[in-house]
Amino acid sequence: MSKRFAHEPDASRFAYYDDETLLSTLDYVEREGAISLTRAFTSPPQRGHGYAGDLVEWAVGQIESSSSRRIVPMCWYVGAWFDDHPEKTALLSR
Numbered sequence: 512m513s514k515r516f517a518h519e520p521d522a523s524r525f526a527y528y529d530d531e532t533l534l535s536t537l538d539y540v541e542r543e544g545a546i547s548l549t550r551a552f553t554s555p556p557q558r559g560h561g562y563a564g565d566l567v568e569w570a571v572g573q574i575e576s577s578s579s580r581r582i583v584p585m586c587w588y589v590g591a592w593f594d595d596h597p598e599k600t601a602l603l604s605r
Contacts, residue, residue: 516569525570527562535562537570537589545604546574547583567592575602 514534517526525537535553539546548570551563567589574582581604584590593600 516566518570518573525566525573527566527569534560535566537563537566539570540585541580542583544579545581545583546578547585548589549585551586551588563588564592568596571596571599571602575599 514527514529517528519526523539523541525539526533527535533554534557535551537548538550538552539548541547548567551567553563571582571592574580582602583604584593593603
């Protein structure tokens with residue numbers, strides 16, 4: 512098994528794979544100075560393993576390291592992730 516993260520800008524998403532199997536996705540919309548994380552999804556057979564949380568953490572790290580954009584958590588799961596990671600709240604849009 513080879514797990515990997517990917518940024519897929521043509522699909523406006525971040526993705527988490529195990530070999531060629533798609534485990535989880537995080538969709539986004541880019542706006543002026545911000546990126547809205549709109550939908551976290553894990554395929555039903557893969558749920559309960561923490562894949563969405565791992566993907567959100569990776570995506571937030573990518574956004575933080577590659578731009579000055581603020582994050583707008585439009586998805587309840589992303590909002591809950593930020594609640595659990597208060598050290599990252601400075602990245603949120605005001």
